[in-house]
Amino acid sequence: MSHLPAFRQLQNFIGEQTARKPRKKGVKPESANALTRRIVEHIRNRGHFATRLQSTGTYRDDLKKFVPSQQRLGLPDVMAVVGGRSAFIEIKVGRDTLSKDQKKAIAELQQAGAAVFIAHDFDSFQAWFQAEFLTPPFA
Template sequence: MCSLFDAIDKTIDDSRKGAVTALRAAHLQHLRNSSTMPDEELQSIAKNHTWTDKTANGLTKMIVAFLDYTGHYANRINTQGQAQVSEVGRYDVITGKLETTKRITGYRKSTTKKGTPDIDAIISGKPAKIEVKIGKDRMSKDQKKQKDKIERAGGMYYIAKDFLGFYTWYLQITKQK
């Protein structure tokens, strides 16, 4: 006998499969439009491509790919700074050679505003910003301020925790069912 929780889990699994199937279908169409390979090979590539929404990096890649494949604009925003790396020389008296090593000598701050979302998108002609949060990750005060500012300016803002949630939101805002 199937418990209520088993039924809910199956529904969630079926919905997740539907969302991933939509991503795979969009990926296949993208491959068909940009390749001269035989369709059987393209189907194999799309079917065997591994997608995961268990990590922030994986979910971000899924969302950007899906939006790109479905004709929208999506760009991943790099909001972290960069380490300054310098080569440092050292003379080895035993070998008589100059050895160089790389060392982090500083840090260059990011030029993006604090709280900038992970993905910048245009969906059906409307600006959309998407923040990716996995597990216990929560929005910072700066991110909440940016969210409010974006929404006041007329943009859409979504906090993506998994691909199914994103896909459901996507269907709602594009009025597809």
């Protein structure tokens, strides 16, 4: 009497139980880098100024390490000038949250009159941009 069919059934059962489950289908959120590039492009394509602010510092080959930048801590990821008005956009994707330095910088920018937006996705940014800069009356 052969136990081969029972053994194969056991192997199949174990394989089914330990196999990787397929990922849930759905829209994968855009990465922070991709969202930043898309926002900068969107602003530039409409004839305005926009740039990404880099705060990582500069890699010094002679020291074999990054040297901190002189940029102030907490500044948003994107700086723009739209119709003569300054705008700053902080990119936060997924569970990323604002740091203490970012909250302080944003409050000071707003107090100085800059438009500031926390972008979690492109659609919410686009709606804010439209309302803030392209819909009369212009603030």
